[in-house]
Amino acid sequence: MRKPVMMVFSFLLMFQLLFTAVPTLSFACSCVQPGPPQEALEKAGAVFSGKVTKVTKTREFINVEFEVNTAWKGVSDRTLTVLTSIGGEVSCGFDFKTGKEYLVYASKMNSGALEASFCSRTRLLDSASSDLQELGSGTTFDRPQIEQQVTPDPSAAELKQEPKKESKQEPKKEKKEMTWFVKTVWIVIGALFLTVLVVGLIRMNRR
Structure with missing residues (x-):
């Protein structure tokens, strides 16, 4: 049980670092x-x-x-x-x-x-x-x-x-400034990835 929890914690930490590291993108005029x-x-x-x-x-x-x-x-x-x-x-x-x-x-x-x-x-x-x-x-x-x-x-x-x-x-x-769009995409991708990971861990525990 400890190993799945550590995996979830590691993923959340990695996702947080990735999200904060994404630069504010501003497309050329x-x-x-x-x-x-x-x-x-x-x-x-x-x-x-x-x-x-x-x-x-x-x-x-x-x-x-x-x-x-x-x-x-x-x-x-x-x-x-x-x-x-x-x-x-x-x-x-x-x-x-x-x-x-x-x-x-x-x-x-x-x-x-x-x-x-x-x-x-x-x-x-x-x-x-x-x-x-x-x-x-x-x-x-x-x-x-x-x-x-x-x-x-x-x-x-x-x-x-x-x-x-x-x-x-x-x-x-x-003017194309799509910072909000990029951040939203990252949040959605991260949420989906986290959901899949949690569902997988739950199924593993049931076995």
Whole structure:
């Protein structure tokens, strides 16, 4: 009788170690291929180029602060904060680096905040020459140039165009995080295995 009990105890210990050793699996980000620059511009909540001045990690997102150089849509200030998912490319987040310059296609979240995704056309500014060519000239946030444009023609302030309504359509993306599924499978397999083992031991004892 002692031997079957030790077998059950050993199995339970092994199952516990196996379950705790299973890493939290998070599958790679799966994205819908972004469209060409003009299509991405229409769908984005904001499109701009700028330099990353600060990256701050919170519990839910990574806050990325930019100093905007040029904007094509959805930007009214020289400084701007964009959110991205924690975990980098695995969770469809974009790995921004402080001091680097990027061309950013950001989508507008339900909260009104802007989010940059690995699934968008966001990229290093040095690698965005084709996008810049298709986007054309945007609004430059270079202060000296703005002063030169305003000084010779004071009436130009009256001709300001109203900003276009921003598209609230967010780029489609799929995130596959199936940790709960994997754990459930392990629990079911372990329970079945334990049931078979216990039934077998009971039959052995009856003999």
